[in-house]
Amino acid sequence: MSAKVVAGGRFQFPTKKVAWSIVGWLVVFIFFFPVLWMWLESLKTEPQAASSPPTILFLPTLEEFQTVLSGDFPPFFINSAIACIGSTILVLVLGLPAAYALAIRPVKRTQDVLFFFISTRFLPFAASLVPLYLLARDLQLLDNIFALGLIYTTINLPLGVWLLRSFLLEIPPELFEAARVDGASFATELRRIVVPLIAPGIAATSLICLIFSWNEFFYAVNFTSSTAATTPIFLVGFISGRGLFYAKLAAAATLASLPVLLAGWIAQKQLIRGLTMGAVK
Amino acid sequence: MNSSILRVGNGGVQSAASVARREAWLRRLPLVPAFVYVVLVTQIPFALTIYYSFFSWNLLKPGSFKFAGADNYARLLTDESIRTAVLNTVVLTLCVIGISVVLGLSVASLLNSEVFGRGLMRTLMIAPFLIMPTAGALIWKDTLLNPLFGLLPNLLGPFGLGRVDWVNRFPMATVVAVEVWRWTPFMMLIILAGLQSQNPEVLEAARVDGANAFQAFRRITLPLVRPFLELGALLGSLFVVQTFDSIYMLTYGGPGEDTTNVPFLLYLVAFQGFNIGQASAIGVVAVILTTIVATFALRTLFSIFHVEARH
Numbered sequence: 001m002s003a004k005v006v007a008g009g010r011f012q013f014p015t016k017k018v019a020w021s022i023v024g025w026l027v028v029f030i031f032f033f034p035v036l037w038m039w040l041e042s043l044k045t046e047p048q049a050a051s052s053p054p055t056i057l058f059l060p061t062l063e064e065f066q067t068v069l070s071g072d073f074p075p076f077f078i079n080s081a082i083a084c085i086g087s088t089i090l091v092l093v094l095g096l097p098a099a100y101a102l103a104i105r106p107v108k109r110t111q112d113v114l115f116f117f118i119s120t121r122f123l124p125f126a127a128s129l130v131p132l133y134l135l136a137r138d139l140q141l142l143d144n145i146f147a148l149g150l151i152y153t154t155i156n157l158p159l160g161v162w163l164l165r166s167f168l169l170e171i172p173p174e175l176f177e178a179a180r181v182d183g184a185s186f187a188t189e190l191r192r193i194v195v196p197l198i199a200p201g202i203a204a205t206s207l208i209c210l211i212f213s214w215n216e217f218f219y220a221v222n223f224t225s226s227t228a229a230t231t232p233i234f235l236v237g238f239i240s241g242r243g244l245f246y247a248k249l250a251a252a253a254t255l256a257s258l259p260v261l262l263a264g265w266i267a268q269k270q271l272i273r274g275l276t277m278g279a280v281k
Numbered sequence: 282m283n284s285s286i287l288r289v290g291n292g293g294v295q296s297a298a299s300v301a302r303r304e305a306w307l308r309r310l311p312l313v314p315a316f317v318y319v320v321l322v323t324q325i326p327f328a329l330t331i332y333y334s335f336f337s338w339n340l341l342k343p344g345s346f347k348f349a350g351a352d353n354y355a356r357l358l359t360d361e362s363i364r365t366a367v368l369n370t371v372v373l374t375l376c377v378i379g380i381s382v383v384l385g386l387s388v389a390s391l392l393n394s395e396v397f398g399r400g401l402m403r404t405l406m407i408a409p410f411l412i413m414p415t416a417g418a419l420i421w422k423d424t425l426l427n428p429l430f431g432l433l434p435n436l437l438g439p440f441g442l443g444r445v446d447w448v449n450r451f452p453m454a455t456v457v458a459v460e461v462w463r464w465t466p467f468m469m470l471i472i473l474a475g476l477q478s479q480n481p482e483v484l485e486a487a488r489v490d491g492a493n494a495f496q497a498f499r500r501i502t503l504p505l506v507r508p509f510l511e512l513g514a515l516l517g518s519l520f521v522v523q524t525f526d527s528i529y530m531l532t533y534g535g536p537g538e539d540t541t542n543v544p545f546l547l548y549l550v551a552f553q554g555f556n557i558g559q560a561s562a563i564g565v566v567a568v569i570l571t572t573i574v575a576t577f578a579l580r581t582l583f584s585i586f587h588v589e590a591r592h
Contacts, residue, residue: 097311
């Protein structure tokens with residue numbers, strides 16, 4: 001209960017609220033701590049980062065960020081950006097018309113089509129991995145960032161269709177009828193009505209695509225080796241062989257996580273909707 | 282649109298049936314590119330996976346491609362490492378989902394009650410889910426759990442628990458812990474949405490009628506958030522079944538085969554052993570097992586859509 005002014009004007013101390021707040025903040029602190037620790041480590045020097053007992057008080061330095069950024073990290077980051085942005089655009093280009101056909105002027109057996117799309121999202125990668133790998137190998141597309149982008153499109157398209165459809169369903173049907181009476185074509189309808197009205201939906205869809213493709217590791221590790229390797233692959237180099245470079249590791253991990261962390265925080269409201277494919281708003 | 286509408290075209294009257302057919306195709310047209318793409322990249326490869334699963338084929342041995350009947354499947358039944366992998370997958374999925382749903386429900390209840398700084402709490406709480414899994418695993422393994430330089434052994438030292446090599450001594454528990462850390466925020470978000478859809482006046486009324494907090498939670502809140510719990514658990518399990526990143530980074534499936542789950546085994550068979558036939562058979566079995574879980578997940582998803590549609 002919040003602080004209340006009870007009858008007579010006396011202030012009542014919100015004991016319950018304070019107690020629950022303390023419990024809540026403790027829990028949140030525990031969950032957030034690894035992220036905080038990552039940030040702290042990234043601002044230390046190497047000896048401070050791996051000291052025993054751990055260094056708590058220190059003078060922050062951006063040295064390790066400089067080391068990472070001036071080293072071999074940027075190409076990995078750029079590859080990730082190409083694969084993510086490219087696949088997101090493709091998801092929107094393919095997904096928006098499909099969502100339209102499933103929401104505005106629904107085709108027959110819409111449920112079945114929706115079911116089919118989403119079932120491919122949850123098909124384990126085991127289902128198509130081997131043939132895709134062989135195909136990529138035969139077409140000389142292994143270690144090609146655009147091929148990886150095509151795979152990410154496959155991963156995200158079903159989500160995109162579902163999510164965009166859930167936003168399209170919210171547009172009042174009268175708008176489309178009016179447009180049709182005015183003789184608007186499908187393309188005009190998309191451009192004039194659909195895109196402006198579901199701009200937040202398009203943003204949410206892009207965000208979810210970004211989260212899943214930016215963090216994707218399995219295909220990245222198996223389909224790329226050097227030229228097309230993405231950000232998560234850069235981090236693999238820290239598993240062993242490079243010794244104890246905690247500060248550098250933490251700086252790289254911070255930079256690698258930054259785009260999705262920021263996007264997720266900015267678009268918190270859309271996050272649940274995206275993760276549940278539009279089922280929960 | 283009614284299919285029996287007659288339309289006067291450029292050249293005269295078209296038959297009702299052909300107009301209806303045209304109309305149906307026009308409606309379907311926007312769907313075609315996405316549909317074709319998905320079929321090309323998922324269905325045809327899956328058909329090939331089934332095909333390959335009946336062949337003995339190792340990429341490292343040229344000319345080894347030959348029909349093997351059901352040999353690959355027979356090996357699935359007898360091979361110890363496959364049984365271990367399936368068991369590990371089940372254990373990992375059940376533990377991660379079970380724990381993160383309970384924790385997610387608790388945290389969501391906390392965030393739904395009146396506490397200071399709810400918005401900021403929520404913001405910080407979802408961070409573990411957004412952090413790149415490979416990055417998260419590295420941070421846990423090296424900077425937090427490393428027996429010599431990690432934070433936890435240093436903090437626990439005074440309690441006689443110092444210098445424990447968590448990753449090697451409790452490999453599965455470590456993987457579960459890191460995955461729970463990642464999936465609890467996901468569950469929390471979904472469950473919180475459920476809690477927030479609850480009308481506070483109903484709870485207030487129950488309290489007036491003499492229900493205590495526990496009764497109110499069990500009788501009123503729980504039935505309401507149940508579909509959200511189910512949705513979170515089922516969607517979550519479809520992702521957790523596929524766990525690969527943190528196993529690769531934390532334990533590489535080891536020690537021995539202690540943390541090798543089905544996706545990791547597939548990786549070993551396909552990309553370390555290049556045994557295409559065997560990997561394909563694993564793929565087919567994985568699809569069958571996942572389909573069972575997915576069917577339930579989709580049913581829940583559709584039922585939530587229907588509930589919403591009724592509002």
